[in-house]
Amino acid sequence: MSAPWWDSDDDRSGVEYRAYVGNLPWGTDESSLKDFSDYRPLNADIVTDRETGRSRGFGFVWFDDNESLSNAIQGMDGQELGGRTITVDRANQRPRRWRR
Numbered sequence: 001m002s003a004p005w006w007d008s009d010d011d012r013s014g015v016e017y018r019a020y021v022g023n024l025p026w027g028t029d030e031s032s033l034k035d036f037s038d039y040r041p042l043n044a045d046i047v048t049d050r051e052t053g054r055s056r057g058f059g060f061v062w063f064d065d066n067e068s069l070s071n072a073i074q075g076m077d078g079q080e081l082g083g084r085t086i087t088v089d090r091a092n093q094r095p096r097r098w099r100r
Contacts (some may be wrong), residue, residue, distance in 0.1 A: 017063040019072055020091040025082035026055050032082065036061050039072035060091055 021033065024046065033044040046059040063069040069090065077088040 015066075016091075016093055017066055017069040018091040018093075019061045019063070019069055020058065020087075020089050021061060021076075022058040022087040022089075023084050024055060024057050024059060024086060025084050026057065028055050028059070028082060030059075033059065033061055036072055036076065039075065040064060040068050041072070 024032075028046055030044045030046055033041070033046075036044065040063065042062045042064055044059060044061045047056045048054060049056055061072065063072065073088050073090065076086065079086060079088075
């Protein structure tokens, strides 16, 4: 049975291999994160402003396993992307929240 007050019915109890990527240039899109291709990413998302559609300067990259995630963090943190030094770290899992 679905609980209508939760933001998602997805089971979030599993392990998630997701990296936070910060200090991205405003013009960055998902294809710009292809620098992670050496680390076998599953997916990449750039967080955008709802009103303007412009990048908010950070995003997330998902990986298949902990080894790929750790290698990406070690290899990409502090690297330059589009003239800016990016920050890469393990993303915190978001808690479930009430729908508004």
